Amino acid sequence: xxxxxxxxxxxxxxxxxxxxxxxxxxxxxxxxxxxxxxxxxxxxxxxxxxxxxxxxxxxxxxxxxxxxxxxxxxxxxxxxxxxxxxxxxxxxxxxxxxxxxxxxxxxxxxxxxxxxxxxxxxxxxxxxxxxxxxxxxxxxxxxxxxxxxxxxxxxxxxxxxxxxxxxxxxxxxxxxxxxxxxxxxxxxxxxxxxxxxxxxxxxxxxxxxxxxxxxxxxxxxxxxxxxxxxxxxxxxxxxxxxxxxxxxxxxxxxxxxxxxxxxxxxxxxxxxxxxxxxxxxxxxxxxxxxxxxxxxxxxxxxxxxxxxxxxxxxxxxxxxxxxxx
Numbered sequence: 240x241x242x243x244x245x246x247x248x249x250x251x252x253x254x255x256x257x258x259x260x261x262x263x264x265x266x267x268x269x270x271x272x273x274x275x276x277x278x279x280x281x282x283x284x285x286x287x288x289x290x291x292x293x294x295x296x297x298x299x300x301x302x303x304x305x306x307x308x309x310x311x312x313x314x315x316x317x318x319x320x321x322x323x324x325x326x327x328x329x330x331x332x333x334x335x336x337x338x339x340x341x342x343x344x345x346x347x348x349x350x351x352x353x354x355x356x357x358x359x360x361x362x363x364x365x366x367x368x369x370x371x372x373x374x375x376x377x378x379x380x381x382x383x384x385x386x387x388x389x390x391x392x393x394x395x396x397x398x399x400x401x402x403x404x405x406x407x408x409x410x411x412x413x414x415x416x417x418x419x420x421x422x423x424x425x426x427x428x429x430x431x432x433x434x435x436x437x438x439x440x441x442x443x444x445x446x447x448x449x450x451x452x453x454x455x456x457x458x459x460x461x462x463x464x465x466x467x468x469x470x471x472x473x474x475x476x477x478x479x480x481x482x483x484x485x486x487x488x489x490x491x492x493x494x495x496x497x498x499x500x501x502x503x504x505x506x507x508x509x510x511x512x513x514x515x516x517x518x519x520x521x522x523x524x525x526x527x528x529x530x531x532x533x534x535x536x537x538x539x540x541x542x543x544x545x546x547x548x549x550x551x552x553x554x555x556x557x558x559x560x561x562x563x564x
Contacts, residue, residue, distance in 0.1 A: 306426045307448055313432075316445040320480035322452060324373025324537050328513060329456055331540070335512050339526065343519060344508065349498040363493065363518050368486040371517045373537035376486035383469045401471055407443045419465035425451050446474040457489045461509045489514065513539055 309330045317323040346354045353360040365376040398418060403409050406429075414424040429447035433440070453473075454466035473480055489511045496510035517539035520527045535541045 307430050307451055309448075310432045310441075310444070312436075312441045313445045313448050316442065316477050317449070318481075319477055320449060321375045321483070321485060322449060322480070324540075325456055326448075326452060328372065328537070328539055329452060335516060339519065340508065340512065340515060343515070344497060344500055347497050347501050349501050352494050352498075361522065363490060363514065365486055365490060367518050367521075368490050368514060371514050371521065371537055371539045372486070372489070372511070374486035374489060375481065375484060378482045378484040381473075381483050381485065381488035383472065398468060398471065401475070402468055405443070405446055405471060405475055407440075416465060418469065419462075419467045422451070422455065422464050422466060425466055442477070446477070449474050449477075449480075456513070457485065457511050458492050459509045459511075461507045463509070 309326050313326070314323060317326045343354060346356055348355050351360065353362040368374055369376045399409060408428060410420050410424045410428075414421045425447055429444050429451075432444040436444070450466055450468075450470045453470050460467075473483070493510040493514060496508060497515075499505055500508045521538055533541060
């Protein structure tokens with residue numbers, strides 16, 4: 240608003256969320272310690288400071304926690320698909336620390352896909368994806384079409400006919416938006432697999448669970464309440480899903496989402512945000528809540544949310560995390 244247009248940082252004519260890139264006060268101070276009195280000691284380029292810089296703009300996150308129980312009967316299919324560890328993470332409530340993520344997004348540069356910090360550049364890599372989420376990072380690439388994708392499926396059959404064959408039921412017209420289905424319909428229809436269900440029914444419920452997992456955990460969009468049916472070609476062949484490079488696809492989607500939200504006029508962030516926050520905790524130890532040094536696999540499974548988290552206030556004695564065994 241009041242920034243000098245000549246000093247605004249822009250990419251392809253779009254003003255960056257950080258506004259003035261060479262403003263010395265647009266920076267990130269990594270917390271080093273927090274005393275019981277709320278006194279903060281920071282680290283920035285080798286110099287200790289007694290303050291922490293808050294982000295200029297706090298983004299809001301889009302993450303819908305699915306209400307579909309992880310049934311033990313789904314586990315063989317999830318292991319087959321290479322998504323079992325992701326399903327375990329989804330079984331725990333995850334709360335995004337929006338001010339913390341906002342501060343990192345302000346340092347994100349779309350032209351390099353790196354965070355520009357005072358000490359240099361850094362970014363999330365495939366190794367981080369494998370360690371944090373337990374996803375496969377090699378194999379066949381994940382690709383598809385958001386529109387007219389039904390032309391490329393088996394025999395060019397209508398997409399909704401294939402949907403009915405794979406899941407055994409069709410959503411009502413008011414639950415469909417183009418090629419996307421409301422999350423609530425998935426939750427109400429496939430929330431819990433019936434006791435004594437035959438193998439084909441379990442398989443259908445497992446397909447629905449995987450579609451919800453992909454649509455809300457890894458490849459969520461900013462709507463936060465719809466699941467695209469582009470995942471049909473993958474869940475149709477559960478035995479082959481494990482051969483795909485889900486880690487690379489998730490990382491590429493996170494990069495894309497952060498590039499979008501780097502636009503100062505965009506305020507919502509989608510994508511695999513659990514990966515982003517867990518990476519911050521792991522690579523920047525000063526931000527870790529107490530007890531985060533305990534190891535479990537994957538790394539993002541070491542905590543679940545129990546209360547509100549904030550980095551804008553100085554007192555952080557009770558972060559509200561409960562650590563898993």
